Amino acid sequence: MSTPQVNASESILSSTRDNWLLWKSIGKTYFGAGKTILKKRGPKILADAKQYPWIGELADLRSFFRSVSGRNGAYRKAILTLFEATATNVVDYVADVLNQPERVVYFQSAGLALTEILKSMDLVPYIDMGIPVVSSMLNPSSMAVYMDAAESEGVSSDICSLGRAGQGILFKGHYPKASVIVGNNGCEGQVNSSLLYAKKQGLPLFILDMPNIYNTERAEEFFARELRRMIEWLTSNTPGKMDWDRLKEVLDIRNRQEEAKLELWELMRLKPAPLAAEVIFFSQLIAPTFLAGTPAAVELYEALCECGQENIRKGVAANPNERYRAVVWHPFMAVHFHIYRYLELKWGVTVIQDSMSYSETVFVDTSSVESMMRGLARMMLNTPMINIARGTAANYFQTFEQIVDQYDIDLVLVGDHIGCKSVAGMTGLLRDRCRERGLPAAFIPYDLIDPRFASMSDVMTRFDQFMETVMKAEPLMETVPDIV
Amino acid sequence: MASGYFAGCDVGSTTTKAVIVNKDKIVARSITASKVDPEKSARAVLNLAIQQVKDIQGIEDFDCLVGTGYGRIEVPFADKNISELTCHTIGAFTCDSKVRSIVDIGGQDLKAIAVNEDGTLLDFVMNDKCAAGTGKFFEAMCRVFETEFDEFSELSLRAKKAVPITSQCSVFAESEVLSLISKKVAPDAIALGIQESVAQRCYALLRRVGLKEKIAITGGCAKNKGLVDALTKIMKLEVVHFDEDPQLMGALGAAILARNSH
Numbered sequence: 061m062s063t064p065q066v067n068a069s070e071s072i073l074s075s076t077r078d079n080w081l082l083w084k085s086i087g088k089t090y091f092g093a094g095k096t097i098l099k100k101r102g103p104k105i106l107a108d109a110k111q112y113p114w115i116g117e118l119a120d121l122r123s124f125f126r127s128v129s130g131r132n133g134a135y136r137k138a139i140l141t142l143f144e145a146t147a148t149n150v151v152d153y154v155a156d157v158l159n160q161p162e163r164v165v166y167f168q169s170a171g172l173a174l175t176e177i178l179k180s181m182d183l184v185p186y187i188d189m190g191i192p193v194v195s196s197m198l199n200p201s202s203m204a205v206y207m208d209a210a211e212s213e214g215v216s217s218d219i220c221s222l223g224r225a226g227q228g229i230l231f232k233g234h235y236p237k238a239s240v241i242v243g244n245n246g247c248e249g250q251v252n253s254s255l256l257y258a259k260k261q262g263l264p265l266f267i268l269d270m271p272n273i274y275n276t277e278r279a280e281e282f283f284a285r286e287l288r289r290m291i292e293w294l295t296s297n298t299p300g301k302m303d304w305d306r307l308k309e310v311l312d313i314r315n316r317q318e319e320a321k322l323e324l325w326e327l328m329r330l331k332p333a334p335l336a337a338e339v340i341f342f343s344q345l346i347a348p349t350f351l352a353g354t355p356a357a358v359e360l361y362e363a364l365c366e367c368g369q370e371n372i373r374k375g376v377a378a379n380p381n382e383r384y385r386a387v388v389w390h391p392f393m394a395v396h397f398h399i400y401r402y403l404e405l406k407w408g409v410t411v412i413q414d415s416m417s418y419s420e421t422v423f424v425d426t427s428s429v430e431s432m433m434r435g436l437a438r439m440m441l442n443t444p445m446i447n448i449a450r451g452t453a454a455n456y457f458q459t460f461e462q463i464v465d466q467y468d469i470d471l472v473l474v475g476d477h478i479g480c481k482s483v484a485g486m487t488g489l490l491r492d493r494c495r496e497r498g499l500p501a502a503f504i505p506y507d508l509i510d511p512r513f514a515s516m517s518d519v520m521t522r523f524d525q526f527m528e529t530v531m532k533a534e535p536l537m538e539t540v541p542d543i544v
Numbered sequence: 545m546a547s548g549y550f551a552g553c554d555v556g557s558t559t560t561k562a563v564i565v566n567k568d569k570i571v572a573r574s575i576t577a578s579k580v581d582p583e584k585s586a587r588a589v590l591n592l593a594i595q596q597v598k599d600i601q602g603i604e605d606f607d608c609l610v611g612t613g614y615g616r617i618e619v620p621f622a623d624k625n626i627s628e629l630t631c632h633t634i635g636a637f638t639c640d641s642k643v644r645s646i647v648d649i650g651g652q653d654l655k656a657i658a659v660n661e662d663g664t665l666l667d668f669v670m671n672d673k674c675a676a677g678t679g680k681f682f683e684a685m686c687r688v689f690e691t692e693f694d695e696f697s698e699l700s701l702r703a704k705k706a707v708p709i710t711s712q713c714s715v716f717a718e719s720e721v722l723s724l725i726s727k728k729v730a731p732d733a734i735a736l737g738i739q740e741s742v743a744q745r746c747y748a749l750l751r752r753v754g755l756k757e758k759i760a761i762t763g764g765c766a767k768n769k770g771l772v773d774a775l776t777k778i779m780k781l782e783v784v785h786f787d788e789d790p791q792l793m794g795a796l797g798a799a800i801l802a803r804n805s806h
Contacts, residue, residue: 491752503669522670529629529665 078132085140086125092148100155108158112234115154117195117202121147124198127338127398129542130405135378138339138367142346145360149350150194154236156184161237163299166263168226168243168254172270172443175352176314176436177291180307181300186238187349188253192225196395196509200516203509206232220479221510223250230260240297242290244268246446264297266290272451274441283437284430308426310353311435315423317347320361322421327368328412329467332377333385334368337400337411339378341392344417348443381536383408386471387463389415389490389501390483393475395509396516398543399523403473405540407527412467418459419444449483456486457493464499471531472501473523477508502526516543547599550806551606552798553586554628555613558651558679559764560585561795562593564600565803572596573792578651586611586619608802612794614650626801628794629657629668635797636760637663639786644756647746647775648793649765651679656749658756669752674713677742679764681714685738688721689731693768700739700770703732709741717741735770743774750779758784766790 097105109115124143128136157164166186167174178185195202203221206228211217213231215224229235241263243254258265268286271279291302324343327334343364351357371378386409393399403409420442424435441447447455463469472494476487487503494501504522507513514522520543527533549571554561556578564572574592579585587603594600603609603621610626611619618625628648636643637659646657653672660666671677686696700706707729711717717738724734742765750759761783765771767790776783788796 488752495754500667525627525629525668528627529633530667532664 074132078136081137081140082125082128085144086121089121089144089147092144093151096148096151096155100152100159104158112236114191114195114202114229114234117199118150118154118191120198122198123398126542126544127401130401130540131378133374133376134367134370135335135339137370138335138364139342141360141363141367142338142342145351145356146194146342146346149346149356150190153185153190153350157186157236160184162239164236164238165294165298165300166238166241166257168241168247168250168257169349172244172246172268172440172446173349173352174242174440175349176307176310177287177302178294178300179353180304180310181291181294181298181302183294183298183300186236188226188250189222190349191229192222192509193345193394196225196511197397200395200509200511203228204512206234207510218479218481219252220247220250220477221507222479223247223253225509226250226253227256230257235261238263239299240294241265242268242294244270245450246270246443247449266293266297270441270446274447274451274455279441280434280437283441284433287433287436287440304429304432307432311424311426311432313355313358314353315426317351317353317357317361318421318423320358320365321347323365324361324368325413325418327365327372330372331385331468332379332382333410333412334371334376334378335364336378336404338397339364339367340411341388341414341417344414377410379404379408379410381405381408382410383533384471384531385410385412385467385469386473387411387413387415387460387467387469388473388475389460390475390480391416391477391508393504393506393508393519395511396506396514396519398516399519402520402540402543403523406535406537407523407531407533408536409471409473409527411473412469413463415448415459415463416444418463419447449480453486453489457489460490460493464497470499472499474501474503475508476503476505478505478513479507500526500530502530546607547605549597549600549606550799550802551590551593551603551609552631552795552800552802553590553609553611553619553622554631554792554794554798555582555585555611555617555619556651556794557614557653559791560589561792562586562589563792563795563799564593564597564606565796565799567803570788570796570799573789573795575789575791582613582617583620586621606802608806610798610802610805612798614652623802624805626798629655630665631794631797631801632762633657633659633665633797634663634800635793635795636762636786638796638800639788639793640758640760640784642758643760643784645750645753645759647750647759647761649678649742649746649761649763649771651764654678654745654749656746656753658753667753669749671745671749676714676717677745678714681717681742682765682768684714684718685721685735688718688725689735696735697768697770699732700736701732701773703730703736705733706736706740707733709734709737736774739768739770739774740778742771743778746771746775747778755779755781757781760784760786760790762790762793764791 163184169187169189203225207224209231210224210228347357422439425431560578562574572593576589609622611622612628612631648655655670657668658666711720
């Protein structure tokens, strides 16, 4: 693809079009979200906002809309589409949680979503990381009060900020009611969270045992049995009952969702990339969790693919000044997600893929209950947090090498999240591996959803230092607009 | 008309440095305590250096001035501002072209730099979240020992054995040292424990970036003889001795870059 020459009138037209896209999206998002709130909660939402102050944080979407500044055309449209889907579906999800507390299953996610199973049992999932992550993207300081509350109660400041935020929400009494809790051993920072929630709220607790060596027949068989055990437990402890036909429908849709996702990922192999950054990691944050197994997930990926195809037809790149193709390794910087726009505009860095999104794509055989359970087991064991953030180093590097080779990566951006001890232990080996492959790697210390450890300014400075000194790059602009 | 003089100014967290070069050599050097306003710090140190060169009346007489500094601090009136990492690399490489690893121990941070054979920067790691092992830490230790930096730096060289300092944090390390002193533990042994704990940090940073001879220490703490000795023993490798003040490496690198760009 080459970047076509644009004359002045075309430039004005596209600028007008981009502004129109933004304002239309703002209207559509607020209208859609408002309609859902009124329909599902009505005037009760005012009392909800008082009882759960984080609801107010979710109402201010300016950070999302600011993130399209400097991004144009179909790329802008793709990001706005994502944010529209996020806003309306998060509202829907929160409303369901508040409306049916007796059916709410709180699950400690660590990137593992049980949405398909829970929805097939007519249960309502409450994903513990959802609110802290989305809220901190909208307002980086929003979770500070909860993290402080957790530390005041004796929670160690060493654990991941995501875990501390969730625990702080609990201690402050801002947790929505649930009927049961399902935990897992996927994320070391959140392992104790489930125990704490169960004890504090006096709720029944089930812990999913996820094998460290995940990619064997034995692991899949074992975990499929674990999932059956969980389903039986949920049947005994909640009003939910598994509808296997419904699960089949959900998983059939899930398979279509995976096809659409693969198509999107395939587009990212083009140089320059037709889409970038949030389109990849944000779609993977939303679709497998809030939207899993619903037509909305398929529609979302298809809409994103269409935006990518539009750029390909026009011969336009997401980042017209693409100089480097980057993988984001370790969690993307939720609290400073504007950094990816900053890197695009100032340094010509296009984020092509990220480690918390990429995993083996699993299509579930829905011909029998047993095959569905095996497929679900395999799918969940391949969730990035489960197979990278724990287990053997081989898991970690296998994924790394796959991404680098498949996407022709020439720059590694490592979000050196201080709260993740297991992954921090791999840093030295990752440096060595990058050196062996001749891949420049920027290691930027930060805390996933706590801006106090490393502010946006700190992170920008670190990246600037890296690009200037190691990459010896010249900036494309001095100041990127709308960076707060 | 070109003056033939080029300057580099390095605004650090604790001290500000300036170096003036002509086409052949260094002609002036100065170091002052940093003020709150980086511009004032820069002007003060440059004016001090200018007094050493009779052909220069003011900052405007330089053919080129490159600024550098701690974090995002810049010299506002410089022709160009360049990262301190690059400047330290150039400065050290200019003094010894065989340098391949640098540890810069500044007032408030520690940096390890890997250097290419052509003198450009290959990679770096920084510790700027913790004051332990930085100039601030040694200032605190000098206060506790009620001694000046030069005297402290030689104290550990007299020790036969170190008393390990177990605290990772400089605040707690200070308390630990006070406690040891009050128990009448030999001061030289405590001093050696302090030097070894900082040397260990430096070594760990160097290992992360890839330790390769020759090794240089830059920054004010490079003048700490006890630290250099401890680091040499831990690494089992020699540390390069510069003829120039290692604290000036950033400013020197900036001056060289100013000269090269003209």
